[in-house]
Amino acid sequence: MIDAEVARAVHVLAVVLWIGGVGFVTLCLLPYARFELPPQGAVDAFEAIERRFAALARFYILAAGASGLWMTVRYDLWYRFAEPATWWMHAMVAVWAAFAFVVFVAEPLFLHRWFAARAAHDPQGTLRRIWQLHVVLLTASLVTVYGALRGIHG
Numbered sequence: 234m235i236d237a238e239v240a241r242a243v244h245v246l247a248v249v250l251w252i253g254g255v256g257f258v259t260l261c262l263l264p265y266a267r268f269e270l271p272p273q274g275a276v277d278a279f280e281a282i283e284r285r286f287a288a289l290a291r292f293y294i295l296a297a298g299a300s301g302l303w304m305t306v307r308y309d310l311w312y313r314f315a316e317p318a319t320w321w322m323h324a325m326v327a328v329w330a331a332f333a334f335v336v337f338v339a340e341p342l343f344l345h346r347w348f349a350a351r352a353a354h355d356p357q358g359t360l361r362r363i364w365q366l367h368v369v370l371l372t373a374s375l376v377t378v379y380g381a382l383r384g385i386h387g
């Protein structure tokens with residue numbers, strides 16, 4: 234099943250670039266913006282860099298989702314969604330859905346406007362809240378990666 238192995242390669246590369254990027258934003262960009270830059274400059278710098286990453290992240294999320302779905306179909310792995318022992322399959326879908334909701338639904342519909350309005354009067358508090366959200370998403374992603382690797386490779 235060469236196509237499923239190609240899907241696995243796409244999946245792993247997309248996940249590495251995507252979650253690696255979330256790690257960079259959470260552990261480098263946001264702390265730098267919060268603690269090293271003046272408040273309004275911090276919001277502008279964060280927005281400019283995050284916007285570039287968000288464009289790439291949309292592509293990674295689509296690639297990871299499509300390749301994951303392709304493997305599930307080709308290896309016929311649906312039964313795993315009924316077994317608690319393979320909780321990491323649910324975790325992958327949940328993490329994927331959370332990110333997809335943020336970048337495809339929340340950001341264009343209301344998150345961007347909420348961020349701009351709140352940052353105008355409380356830039357530091359807004360960046361702290363964004364950082365907290367990133368910590369939650371990054372932690373869930375890393376637990377999921379670990380669970381998937383243990384589940385698949387023992």
Ligand code: HEM
Nearest residue numbers: 248298301302304305325326328329374377378381382385
């Ligand atoms: C709709 C979303 C997703 C689906 C349907 C999906 C599905 C799959 C499938 C079917 C596999 C191969 C399982 C096997 O070989 O037994 C896999 C592997 C993997 N997935 Fe996902 N996945 C999704 C999202 C994610 C996300 C969001 C992450 C990271 C947070 C992730 C991380 C991984 C990892 C690390 C592997 C192991 C690759 C390997 O070692 O071969 N996946 N995924």
